[in-house]
Amino acid sequence: MKIKVVSPHPQQAETLADLVRQSDSGLDVVSASGAPADLPLVVNGSRPALLVIEGVDLAGLEAIERLALLHPDVDTLVISDDASPAFLLQAMRSGVREVLPAPINAQALQAAVRRTVRKRAAPAQARLGQVLAFVASKGGSGATFLATSLASCLAARSDLQVAVLDLNLQFGDAALFLSDARPVSNVAEVARNIARLDAELLRSAMLPVRDNLMVLPAPDDLAHAFEVKASHVGAIIKQARSIFDFVVIDVGRSMDALTLQALDLADRIFPVVQLTLPHIRDAKRLRDLFRSLGYPASKIHWLVNRHEKSGEITVEALESTLGATVFKAIPNHYGAVAGAVNQGVPIDRLARHSPVTKALQDIARHLAPPPAAAPKERWLGLFGGR
Template sequence: MSRFLLLTDQPDFEKVVQLAIRGSLPGNLQRIPAAAVQLAPQELLARSLGEPTDVLMFGPDVSRTAALDLATAMDLLHPDISVVLTAPADSELIMSAMRAGIRDIAEPGSEPEQLRLLLERNCLTTESRRRKSGEGNIERRRGRVIAVMSPKGGVGKTTVATNLAVGLSKFAPMGVVILDLDLQFGDVASALNLEPEHTITDAVFGAAAQDSMVLKAYLSVGESGVYALCGPKNPADADLISAEQVAILVSQLAAEFQYVVLDTAPGLGEHLLAALEMATDAVWVCGMDVPSIRGMNNGLVVLRELQLVPEGRHVVLNFADRRAGLSVQDVELSIGLPIDAVIPVSRSVSLSTNKGVPLLAEKSRGPAWRNLDKFARRFDPASKDALRKSAHRREVLQ
């Protein structure tokens, strides 16, 4: 029986995978020589005995180019099967793997326990994909949906959203998608230097709305390693897209990704309200000026009335400047909420927008970089900051 198909010629590696599976995961492991990577998907699967294959794993000795080619073909013909590569993950490999539809990358020296978690996760993905394809369109929510918002424009929503997506992808490679819900004037594409072939308009009309596999083919992959679904090329499309379509889209993405970051338009439009129904977290971006703080207060009141305040709540104070005439504490007192991240006004941020490379994708480690990075790590379930989520520490301006 072969729920797990492993391509390798290394008996030692097979042993580790065997240990990972035995006694903890149902189904058996079948090893096939590494050279089988040259076969077409159908020929390879024809060699699998017994149960249908859930996970196809390439050992560390399998030719990488051939593995990527086979994964691409597999993704088209059998998108339900999870394909796992074993290789040291560098950013270039992660990008190619994402494009080939590979679900996970295992480190070559992994312990059986690490592999067990990885294989278990991939079995669950396969199961849920099979269930969904049999079941129709609206999926159960799985991933964390983080809406980045503010009543005002120009306060740094897109900056925070794109950097958050890049920051999250550092601990969840291939697990992050950013969706541009600024349907008229969205600039996620420009912030990530993308020229998307497909946009949200394609995703909500036609086949993708019925099928998450098709939807995935409509996503763009940024150099910084995040998936993106960009805003319409024509601002007039915004009127054609309904709140309900946005809600379905967000739940489709949340069923496929660990993190869905929503960049939004200023204000509390119907698209944002629909998306908030699905959101697990709200990130409020606030400038260090009185109109921005007032706007945020009003926005919070409205959302509380509508009972649309997501469970996770985070406040980012952007454009922070000692000379603004307000302190961080003044802002906290005024909005009645603690501030979780303070991003100083910085030339490095505006330069990064103009280059189309989010600051966190760069090496420069100035104060804005550090605080954005720390903010993204709040969402890492393994990080200490995430565990301490209720204990807001006072942020200071550096």
């Protein structure tokens, strides 16, 4: 694999090249001196598979972006002393694979090079994750809360990788239900870079909630929501399911081409309804839409939210009206739910013993049954062993 290391200082360029060579003896590494703005001259037709560029600022990113448009097959690692969110976001837009802080740490540089080498030599075995789409039968039904909370319950299993995609593009706030951290990107930003979409770009655009749970937020600016097309949504979902075990989508309520694309790609659709007449009326409309789209009954899993056993309308009455079975009734536990929403902490972490948490954990176990214990573990369990 051919790698070119570029620095404004010739001696530093060769020092960095030596570090890169130590990461893999099979690499063809050369150094060059020059400013990032001179990249077309520095590359000079050599077409390396990887560029490692030191001393990059915002102006340098513009040159990298121009080079990426000409040579999209060339990966770029940047070394910079600018670690601001604005710089990192612009780096992602410019096609940079990874940004490393200056002064460079040898181990960090070599690890980044090895990651790129592995990616180009043998792509990781793709997953075929399950896509779960949550749709509200009516505004305020709690679909976003249930989608994000179920994702958290699934991620409680450390062997599962879980993603949340907020496709309620105009008014989505799924990220707020999971974290108080500020996102660096969103669905619209990924859509703008759809030609370069791969696993690394998607992960870099997502907000990490914990090691195995990430969320791709909706755009903050309402105007940016209109830039996202159905083809973008399809590409993002397909990429997400190739790297995550579960992709949980909050689709909002607008039944447009984007929403239908998400519903078409979903393995399971969870319409969320409350036991009031306005919700049930809209639930019937959703049912009719699903039937007109040819979705099989096995794809639709009705959820009743804020269920009160003493309510005037029963689950059985809803089932009779819809001609379908309710998959799960989520109990009403206002205090715990309000606390989780207000603090931006998933309910399974804030109120572990809430009946809402237990209901969501039941759904998570249904979707991802825990692995069976080995025979030795079962025998030890009989005697209280460990």
